[in-house]
Amino acid sequence: MSRRRLRKEPFNLIISGVGGQGNVLLSAFVGAALLNEGFMVSVADTFGVSQRGGSVTSHIKISKKTLYSSVTLDGKADVILGMEPVETLRALGEFGNPHVVVIVNPRPIYPSGGATYPDLDKVKRAITKLSSKTKFVNATEEALKMGNPIYTNIILLGSLVGANVLPITKETMMPILKERFPGKLLEENIKAFGKGMELIAKA
């Protein structure tokens, strides 16, 4: 059993985004880190056709004593990591509550087929209003600066760990990144992770 404290039983993390953004990878990393810290975790991702550009949600339920079902109960999220703004708002609509902490990448991904995307400032205001604490992290922008949008999710992972809302640290995360990324890729991903930690400290 973990020596670390858990603020609530179970503690519910949600990662929301768009299929293809890599939320399955993110949730697997977070799940593995929590397991290494001695917690019981259930990680449920959206698989299947929604992976093709639809709206996707990963649920991570953390406990010190038992394995819970994988999906978060309505209105019971403790932390939401939003990889895209309207998807973050969608998750808040279903799982939000006055105590939820939100970390969000404010870069929109437009729905296909010409559906109109709401005014971004309006979306950001709604997110802020529906959370107890909101941190905006320009992850896509930073990833593009690093030369590849693929780093967006690892930057966000850095921000999530750096925000100190979960019982995991950089030290728990490092061996997992090492196992996953070979050689030069590791270097770049550690850089991205560090960038995320830096951004959240400033957010």
Place this chain on the structure above:
Amino acid sequence: MASIAMNKPGATVLLMGNEAVARGAIEAGIGVAAAYPGSPSSEVLTTIAGVAKQMKIHAEWSVNEKVAMEVAGGASFAGIRSFCAMKQNGANVAADFLVNANMTGVGDAGMVVFISDDPGGMTSNNEEDSRTITKWLDNPLLEPSSAQEAKEMIKWAYEVSEAVNLVTFVRGVTRISYTKSNVMLGELPEKKEKKAFFPDLWDMYNPKKSKFTSGPFPIFHKPLHEKLEKAREIFERSTFNQYMGPEHPELLIITCGACTSYCTEAVDELKAGERVGILKLGTTWPLPEKLVAKHLSTTKTVLFVEEIDPFVERNVMELAASLLPATCDLTFYGKRSGHLAPYNEQSTNLVIDALVDILGTTYQARDLTYDEEAKKAIQIVPDRPINMCAGCPHRATFWAVKKALQLDGRKGFVCGDIGCYAMGFTAPGFFQSRTMHAMGSGAGVANGLGNLRQFGFDQPVIAMTGDSTFYHAVLPALVNGVYNNSSFILLILDNSATAMTGFQPHPGTGLLATGDPAKVVDMEAVCRAMGADVRVCDPFDLEDTTKALLSMIKKDGGTRVIIMRHMCQLVKARRKITNKYRMHVDKERCLGDTCGCDNLCTRILGCPGLMVDREISKAAIDEALCVGCGLCADICPSSAIIREEAI
């Protein structure tokens, strides 16, 4: 995943349900595993194949589920424990073999089949409940409630299979298959060299000796029912069936599988532990009747919670009827009473709603003012329809099809099939697909439509199939078309993988499940040998492809084949193959909202890499998403989308 072959009993690792199932099969000492990819079950065989050589297992992607089942059957007949995995639809394909395999039994080495159903159809175009198939086939059935239990059940299922000499099923659902959670590993079997041998006993009138021929059936049918009774006896004592709650609960919940944790959570949330008991069944067919009867006698009210069909519900009610009058004052709630639905996924919240109504309590998920605000705020959230990936070759194919059919002008259409291109009946496929049913049905249905000339039918018919689907079920339909001279075009979208389910190899790729090289079954040569007229196109050569299509359409008569060959964009990305173009939009040439094309690129072509720059109302490339396939440059009527050769 490295931990799959780890010989560290007692170690806890994070495993997806499908990986836990694979580990269970490995711990059970299987020698052969066969499957056809189908979400939510695909990762089971991928996982086994990943360690197959090391663990001395023959693991294969079979061309379809029936063959997979037969491959496993063959192994068990020769004394090697075998394993199969499939999605719910796969059970239909394989059922014909199974009906007969149940007459003969599997021999001395067990055979276990893992079927993962898809409540809510998250990865399927139906939400069939495979348990009903198990019941009409007369096979024993287990339902795990977690990844850990899935692993243990798979192992135990071999004991059941061998004890009763029947294929034994383990039913998962998407949430079991795809949830990752803590799993404690068990022991790996000692590596004993086991010799496969086909027993040479034969006496057609003795079911014990005539092992593997399913006739004459009257001899076998009676023993089959005796085997099921034996399985029932075993199930009565199974520790996979558990009861949690008071001795005489006011309400007894009978549940199974993934729903188990929904029930425990719902009871916890409502703090109703003193009023409600939960009977969790791990063995759901044949029903452990004595155990269930005992629990029915402790209560007056029963609620059934299970995924999809009221399977356990009906079986228990049938049992209750047989126990009358002892059961006459029981009230049953569940799908029949409308407290839960026989469709869509179940959840803790749905169980809470049912309990609130039955127990007469109240529940509030979150602060009411917040709830109102949240509901209001999300009104601005747009729908996010699924789409083909940026750079997907299918988008180019559908564009060419639409164009060619328009030019032909006789209201031609597409008979669709199962795979990423199933999106063909929605916006990403420009609504070209008009039929979609089972694997291979596009070609089958086209066969029928293509022989309606004497009834005045002259619309061109294009059947679409993916490469993997082609080998799975389209081959017979193609033979049928050539033989019966049906007039249609078969488009084979050869993108080098089973993309929808996670890029598994198939007979056309030259790779085995283990990653080793394989003989390529050349689809072009196969089609030619069957006597079809065959052409090969690259859909990204949009103009040539459209022309080729149009000329094939105009040919009318006979079965014609076009292979659309271009690698799936995600496979390219996995293999680090980049496209050659860097794209930008010439803002001067793009006419934006005033363009007569009506936002052809963003609204109609709909590649995720294209967007509207709202400030100037003109098209733009989203550099985070565009992969540089160049397609949009070909369709812009104003030549405003520019491709530069980047490499």
